[in-house]
Each structure stands twice: as C-alpha cells, then as structure tokens.
Amino acid sequence: MTLTSLPRHHGGADGLARLLGQALLAGRWRPGETFPRERDLCQHFEVSRNQVRNALATLVALGLIERTAGRGSVVCNIGEWHLLDPLVSAWMADIETPDAQLLREIFAFRYSAEPAVARLAARAAEAEDLERLEAAFLGMQRTAGMPEASARHAEYDVAFHDAIYRTSHNLVWRQMGHLLRPSIIALIQRSQAHLQPLDAGLDDSLARHGRLLEAIRSRDADAAEAAAVDVLRRTAVDLGIVADAQAESVQAPSAESIIHAKERSP
Amino acid sequence: MTLTSLPRHHGGADGLARLLGQALLAGRWRPGETFPRERDLCQHFEVSRNQVRNALATLVALGLIERTAGRGSVVCNIGEWHLLDPLVSAWMADIETPDAQLLREIFAFRYSAEPAVARLAARAAEAEDLERLEAAFLGMQRTAGMPEASARHAEYDVAFHDAIYRTSHNLVWRQMGHLLRPSIIALIQRSQAHLQPLDAGLDDSLARHGRLLEAIRSRDADAAEAAAVDVLRRTAVDLGIVADAQAESVQAPSAESIIHAKERSP
DNA sequence: GCCGCCACAAATGTCAGACATTTACCCTTG
DNA sequence: CAAGGGTAAATGTCTGACATTTGTGGCGGC
Known part of the structure; x- marks a missing residue:
C-alpha cells in the first residue's frame, strides 16, 4: 500500500505512532510487506525524522514491524503482534473496521x-x-x-x-x-x-x-x-x-x- | 537507590534497556521514586544520550517508568507494568531474585x-x-x-x-x-x-x-x-x-x- | 505575614546535520 | 557461470544547540 491514502495531519507527538499503528491493525499492509521508508514518512507528514523514528520505535516495541539497517521496515505476522499491550488494544478499539x-x-x-x-x-x-x-x-x-x-x-x-x-x-x-x-x-x-x-x-x-x-x-x-x-x-x-x-x-x-x-x- | 550499584558495562544496544529494566523488575527502585537523570546515566555507562534516551523510551513503552519534561522520570506502580509484554517476561525470567x-x-x-x-x-x-x-x-x-x-x-x-x-x-x-x-x-x-x-x-x-x-x-x-x-x-x-x-x-x-x-x- | 508574580535552574523534548553501518543489487572479471 | 567488488539506499548513531515544561526561591505589594 502507498502512503497517499493516509491523512497528512495528526494529533500530538505520539499521534503519528497511533495513526500508523491503526493502519497496520486495520490490515492496510500485509505481513511481510515493506513499510514506507523514514524519508517518505517525513515528507508525507511534514515532520522531522526524529518524530518518525520515535513513532517507528513504538511500532517495533509493539511487535508490529521489524526494522533492519539497509533493508527497511517489514510488517510482522499477526502472531507476533503484542495484542495484550494496552496501546494496541486502545488503538484497535477505535478502528472503524x-x-x-x-x-x-x-x-x-x-x-x-x-x-x-x-x-x-x-x-x-x-x-x-x-x-x-x-x-x-x-x-x-x-x-x-x-x-x-x-x-x-x-x-x-x-x-x-x-x-x-x-x-x-x-x-x-x-x-x-x-x-x-x-x-x-x-x-x-x-x-x-x-x-x-x-x-x-x-x-x-x-x-x-x-x-x-x-x-x-x-x-x-x-x-x-x-x-x-x-x-x-x-x-x-x-x-x-x-x-x-x-x-x-x-x-x-x-x-x-x-x-x-x-x-x-x- | 543510586546508580553506583549497577554494573557499568552491558551488552549491545538494547542491552542498556535490559539492564535498567531488570533492575526495575527486581524492585531496586520503589514505585513513585525518581529514576536517575539522563545525564547521570550517560556518565555512568559512558554512552551517548541517544542510547540512554532509546533505552528509557523502551522502559516507557513497557509501562515501567513515566517521564515528563521538567520533572524527570518516576517509577510506575506495579499494576501499570506491562507484564504480558514478551520483553518484560523475558527480562523477568533471568533475574536472580x-x-x-x-x-x-x-x-x-x-x-x-x-x-x-x-x-x-x-x-x-x-x-x-x-x-x-x-x-x-x-x-x-x-x-x-x-x-x-x-x-x-x-x-x-x-x-x-x-x-x-x-x-x-x-x-x-x-x-x-x-x-x-x-x-x-x-x-x-x-x-x-x-x-x-x-x-x-x-x-x-x-x-x-x-x-x-x-x-x-x-x-x-x-x-x-x-x-x-x-x-x-x-x-x-x-x-x-x-x-x-x-x-x-x-x-x-x-x-x-x-x-x-x-x-x-x- | 500572606499572596501573587517573576526570574532562574533543571530536567526532558525537539531539531538539524553529518557520519557510520548494514544490506541489496548490479556490474565487472576470471 | 560464479565470485568478487563497488555503489546506492536504507536504517543506526553521534553531536551540539535550542525549545519547552516544571519546580523553586526571591521579590514586592497588599
């Protein structure tokens, strides 16, 4: 999936993590697919690399994506998602579908x-x-x-x-x-x-x-x-x-x- | 508790998070107590502020500590720890006590x-x-x-x-x-x-x-x-x-x- | 004496830029 | 055809400076 279908604006600092996390939970990227690069995320959301990296670090901590230098970010299997983490549950709660x-x-x-x-x-x-x-x-x-x-x-x-x-x-x-x-x-x-x-x-x-x-x-x-x-x-x-x-x-x-x-x- | 009783050396990048996390899980700081400042951690472990901030971000994501600008980091109540997170479980597994x-x-x-x-x-x-x-x-x-x-x-x-x-x-x-x-x-x-x-x-x-x-x-x-x-x-x-x-x-x-x-x- | 305001110090949060490291890919070469 | 190296592209790291929030102490006015 491309970035173009995601809204460009979001609330506060960890609002970005939430936005991306919910997109993942909604299944907009399939497991194994590659997640957008830092640079693209910076441009699309018009934020600093720092904010993007913080958001991505959160997604890594929740087992949603996996990152490796040189390769990029790939979406993890559903079985590795930390469903029991309060953040994941909260995000999942207000997804439309x-x-x-x-x-x-x-x-x-x-x-x-x-x-x-x-x-x-x-x-x-x-x-x-x-x-x-x-x-x-x-x-x-x-x-x-x-x-x-x-x-x-x-x-x-x-x-x-x-x-x-x-x-x-x-x-x-x-x-x-x-x-x-x-x-x-x-x-x-x-x-x-x-x-x-x-x-x-x-x-x-x-x-x-x-x-x-x-x-x-x-x-x-x-x-x-x-x-x-x-x-x-x-x-x-x-x-x-x-x-x-x-x-x-x-x-x-x-x-x-x-x-x-x-x-x-x- | 002071930092002096913690070993100064640790394994790789997230080894620092693990070290601090295990100290928290072992109860070396009591809930409500203030956690050491970034600057002190940098000096004690001889690492960059970046690594310290990454480690602390992990601890925040696990509900172990809470950070606010100007006040510092405080240890959360046990009830807020994300016991179900795989990282927390893994850390807890090889604590001596x-x-x-x-x-x-x-x-x-x-x-x-x-x-x-x-x-x-x-x-x-x-x-x-x-x-x-x-x-x-x-x-x-x-x-x-x-x-x-x-x-x-x-x-x-x-x-x-x-x-x-x-x-x-x-x-x-x-x-x-x-x-x-x-x-x-x-x-x-x-x-x-x-x-x-x-x-x-x-x-x-x-x-x-x-x-x-x-x-x-x-x-x-x-x-x-x-x-x-x-x-x-x-x-x-x-x-x-x-x-x-x-x-x-x-x-x-x-x-x-x-x-x-x-x-x-x- | 008490209350509110202001200034300052201390802590975390943010930014920008450069550089290091890992990885995948292609192109060359034997 | 295979092995090798070189290059581009991605994430990881470091550094310094600055912004923002918070607690605190001092100062003056009431």
Whole structure:
C-alpha cells in the first residue's frame, strides 16, 4: 500500500505512532510487506525524522514491524503482534473496521477465560469491588434503550467486565481487561452498521449481566461461572459469531461452535 | 537507590534497556521514586544520550517508568507494568531474585487459566501440536534426574507448557505462553538455592505431565483439565507456594489456598 | 505575614546535520 | 557461470544547540 491514502495531519507527538499503528491493525499492509521508508514518512507528514523514528520505535516495541539497517521496515505476522499491550488494544478499539479474524480470536479467548475469571471474582470480591460493578451496571441500565447513548452504554459495558477482571485481585487477569474495549466497541459498531438496533435483545443482555452481578455479590462461584457463560453467549449472538437462529432455538450452543467459529466461516 | 550499584558495562544496544529494566523488575527502585537523570546515566555507562534516551523510551513503552519534561522520570506502580509484554517476561525470567509477589501473581494466574487452556488444547490438537508436546515431554524425561541438566530440563518444561498454550489455537492464549518462562525458571532457581534437588518429586511431576499429554492426545477435555490442575498442584509445592505437608497429606488443596496464598504469607 | 508574580535552574523534548553501518543489487572479471 | 567488488539506499548513531515544561526561591505589594 502507498502512503497517499493516509491523512497528512495528526494529533500530538505520539499521534503519528497511533495513526500508523491503526493502519497496520486495520490490515492496510500485509505481513511481510515493506513499510514506507523514514524519508517518505517525513515528507508525507511534514515532520522531522526524529518524530518518525520515535513513532517507528513504538511500532517495533509493539511487535508490529521489524526494522533492519539497509533493508527497511517489514510488517510482522499477526502472531507476533503484542495484542495484550494496552496501546494496541486502545488503538484497535477505535478502528472503524478492525480485522474480523482478530475480533473472533479475542472473543474466543473471552469465552474460554471469563467464566474462570468470574469464578475468581466471586471468591475475592470486597465492598469496593462490588461498588464498581454496581456503578457500571446501573450505568448500563440508565443508558439502555437510548439509541443516541449507545456509545456511553458500551463504555459502561466495558467498565462492567473490566470490574470483573479487577475483582479477581490478580495482576495478570487485571491487565487483560484491556482486551475488552475492542471486543465490546466492535459490538455497537456492528449494530449501527446493520441498522439493527439491539433494543430487542438488550433487555435480555441486561438481565444476564444482572444475574452475574448478583452471583458475585453473593459469593457464589458456581453461579458466577454459569452466569458469565450466559452473558457471553448473548454477546456472541450480537457479535454475529453464531447465528441468531442457532442461539434462539438451541438453549446452549456448544463451546466448540463458538471457539472454533473461525474454522467454518473464514 | 543510586546508580553506583549497577554494573557499568552491558551488552549491545538494547542491552542498556535490559539492564535498567531488570533492575526495575527486581524492585531496586520503589514505585513513585525518581529514576536517575539522563545525564547521570550517560556518565555512568559512558554512552551517548541517544542510547540512554532509546533505552528509557523502551522502559516507557513497557509501562515501567513515566517521564515528563521538567520533572524527570518516576517509577510506575506495579499494576501499570506491562507484564504480558514478551520483553518484560523475558527480562523477568533471568533475574536472580525476582519479586516474590509477582511470581505468586503469575502462578495464581496459571492455576486459574491453564486448566481451561488444557481443555481447549484437547479439543483443538492436531498432529503438529502433538509432535511439539511429545518432543518437549521426551526432553523432560531425558534430562530428569541429571542435576547438571536442570537448566535444560526447565527449558523443556517451558516448551511443554508453551506447547499447550499454542495448541489452544488461539492468538491471545498463545501470547500468554511468555509468562511461563519466569514462572518455571524461578522453580529451578529456588531448588538450587535451597540445595534441595527436586529429584524426589521429579518422577511424580513427570508422571503428571505424562497424564496431561495423554489426555490431550486422546482429545479428552475433562481429563486434560483435571490433569492440568494436577500438574499445577505439584508445581505449587515445588515453588513453595503451599507447604509440602499440606499437599502430601491432603489430596486436593483448595484452589482458595493457592490463589490467595499471598494474603496469608506476605 | 500572606499572596501573587517573576526570574532562574533543571530536567526532558525537539531539531538539524553529518557520519557510520548494514544490506541489496548490479556490474565487472576470471 | 560464479565470485568478487563497488555503489546506492536504507536504517543506526553521534553531536551540539535550542525549545519547552516544571519546580523553586526571591521579590514586592497588599
């Protein structure tokens, strides 16, 4: 791909890294392809070589590109991207069309991990944690059914799930909360693109979140695990990972069909 | 802390970042404390400001320090460290005395996550995956009981668990394999420090790994999950997270005692 | 005495230019 | 045809100067 399709202006200093990083995450260069040279980037964006080099250094640190003297910069394989880095997650969250495979991978991860996290949360929850969870849930309720507030609703949704990860009281799990934003933001973008408001299923989704909150509040690990699975099944439908019909007719779609959805709809 | 206790020489270009990063991971500066100034680092290590700035930029990208013009560099809270970044994991792996709390957090994560990963692996395993698993297991067997090969044994151990994460066929889980190295390396360091070779328990540990491999090979998700728990219980004993007596007398120490061990032995 | 303003010092951030090093490619030569 | 070297092009590095931000102390006015 050429540079010409990228906007020439960008915000502050690391705005350039963000711009280039998002272009990479959106798949505008394929793995193995060569990335533009420093000199071209300087000219196109009208910035000093220093800024370009700083931005590129950031991309290297995130495993997005690899640079070698004399050869240039090449785009790394998706498998080497540091998906778990907060920067990458944040960038991915506000891309208009994130890579579909990537979103499926993230959701498959959530589907296999969040039940266990909910289990931990139910055991470790303290007053402060419950407050966070409750505040997020109330926010979701308040913004439900308001099409113009769907962005805020998604934020509360992110906050709710992030609160669960935090409630696990484990440093590692807590950092994975960063992955939630891209996963959940993609949900509202999809609903807006399809002009198919989630109102119908939103009450249902809200109810499932409520049961999860209640299970954690009462320290019932088994119930929390089951409720988390329930929430994620609903989300899988809204994300279009499993067909609506399947989820509505069948009470419990097998984990197999969600985790390995990629293999049958590439 | 002052700079005087750090070695003045280091390997190549990013060797400086590694040196400083490991000092941070080892806890030689406390969160909130101010990090040495660029000028001092230049003088102490006898390198150009460029190299120092590059190294510090890396530390910033990893969430280890935060820099602001005019104020200087301050060490971030542990919660903001990007533990999931491969660089951080790799650095942590060969620190002589890694932070004990950090190791407990990582192990607690593994204890709650790996059973689910093993379950996925049992479902998704293909021929190539089984080869990797088998090769690692054979390596563990070959190096068992050889005190002088404990380092190689640990590498095979890492490879075995990493192979399980890879077998999940999920990008996110796969990246978490990086966390295994610090966790497992710490194990052999501990055994060497205590002059208490793991020979006694090693046969047992090996047998448990073998049962896990067999469960995955036969695509038995339930058995794989149970076997993974079994392996981790053994590891918890070897890591000193739960007392030997407890694990030997009681067949199944509660997850609670492993996950929240930090709260009773701070 | 307290408050606000200003000047200064100290730290990081930025820039521009030259040079070093690595790499790929072509052209020559045996 | 193969081996060699030379050249161009790319990233990596160094240096010095300057810009910008931040904290601080002193000064004067109220």
